[in-house]
């Protein structure tokens with residue numbers, strides 16, 4: 324099982340749009356995906372994938388529903404654990420609740436090949452913990468200077484306070500591949516000077532107004548316009564992640580993930 328988290332320094336850079344479409348492509352490549360929406364951002368996974376969660380985490384903790392009632396089979400091979408609506412965000416859970424969720428999810432360990440965690444932006448305690456636990460951290464930045472500075476800040480905190488030493492950078496909303504490479508080079512130059520980390524280049528996604536239109540229509544870009552340039556970028560990204568993953572001998576499982584999550588400060 325491979326566990327990836329997606330995060331960013333600045334909000335609104337495209338994490339949720341990317342992760343939902345990536346989940347779809349993983350699934351089309353016959354990977355069984357669990358997508359955990361640990362963030363309440365501008366638009367949640369349920370909105371982007373066009374479904375309405377029927378139960379909430381609050382009901383799970385109250386013992387009114389079971390985990391199976393929360394999980395939504397959003398697409399073939401894509402199961403979503405939706406963000407806790409209203410009452411409580413997953414990134415604000417107490418340790419006891421986290422443990423309860425962990426125990427319930429542990430039973431699903433054999434059911435998934437890929438776990439994707441949308442952790443949200445910034446350096447809040449639980450956002451950092453989710454990323455530290457995942458092990459494979461995808462950092463999204465756009466070419467905007469503020470986005471790059473904030474991506475750097477996230478990498479810095481994760482490496483210095485949480486021991487994460489390896490990152491994969493996705494550069495979103497670029498006009499050219501060259502522009503993405505410049506962003507990558509800039510970030511790695513600064514990181515090489517001041518931090519003890521390895522940042523891999525995961526790929527880029529072109530700026531494309533169709534991404535926003537898809538969100539408004541509550542459909543996925545890969546379904547609406549599979550031939551669009553941004554869709555092709557996302558597919559290439561996933562193909563490369565799978566190639567890396569095959570070469571990577573470290574295989575996490577759900578239990579490790581949750582244990583690390585509880586341990587992480």
Ligand SMILES: Nc1ncnc2c1ncn2[C@@H]1O[C@H](COP(=O)(O)OP(=O)(O)OP(=O)(O)O)[C@@H](O)[C@H]1O
Pocket residue numbers: 331333334335336337338339340341362363364365366443444495496497528529530531532533534535536538553
């Ligand atoms: N490649 C792209 N081209 C054009 N627009 C994009 C692209 N990627 C994302 N967007 C748009 O940017 C906006 C923010 O995207 P999204 O909600 O996915 O970001 P986010 O990082 O998850 O935000 P938050 O931090 O609030 O969770 C959306 O309107 C989305 O359609």
Ligand SMILES: [Mg+2]
Pocket residue numbers: 338339340362363364365366443
């Ligand atoms: Mg989001």
